[in-house]
Amino acid sequence: MTKTGEYPQVRLACVHGDRQRENGFASTTTVRYSLSDIPVARPATGLAEATVACGSCASRIRVRVFSPAGRRRWKLAWFGLLLSGALLATPSTIRLIALDALDDPDPLAYVRPVLTNVLGLGGVVVGARFLFTEDGVRLTSFWGDAGHRLRRW
Numbered sequence: 001m002t003k004t005g006e007y008p009q010v011r012l013a014c015v016h017g018d019r020q021r022e023n024g025f026a027s028t029t030t031v032r033y034s035l036s037d038i039p040v041a042r043p044a045t046g047l048a049e050a051t052v053a054c055g056s057c058a059s060r061i062r063v064r065v066f067s068p069a070g071r072r073r074w075k076l077a078w079f080g081l082l083l084s085g086a087l088l089a090t091p092s093t094i095r096l097i098a099l100d101a102l103d104d105p106d107p108l109a110y111v112r113p114v115l116t117n118v119l120g121l122g123g124v125v126v127g128a129r130f131l132f133t134e135d136g137v138r139l140t141s142f143w144g145d146a147g148h149r150l151r152r153w
């Protein structure tokens, strides 16, 4: 019996190249790629490393697949990042609004709340992005393979 979540939902995208299209004033870039499944069963615990053949160009890609518990831990970590980002950004936003209400605020008073605001919002954006795409799958090289990416949709 196949349980849901036993196999990764993300798929391997083989990038065929970017196509630039000029339409009037703007140019749009379309990335063309084809997707293939990652037929690596999730390990019960820890981390499985496997070689997956790309269905499109036949190159072999090393992938790491985390156990369901590992995937959950990653999700929790991204959620924590999102939450701490929000906790950091909210009070600094309130502080900035309060500073703006003053008649002649000291410019230096802005530095700290602006920095924490940027940091906090960055955490929210990065946390949210990874929270929704996290599937406990990684390409073995950190920067990914030049012609291949992991895609959920």
Ligand SMILES: [Zn+2]
Pocket: 013, 014, 015, 054, 055, 056, 057, 058, 059, 147, 148
């Ligand atoms: Zn490929």
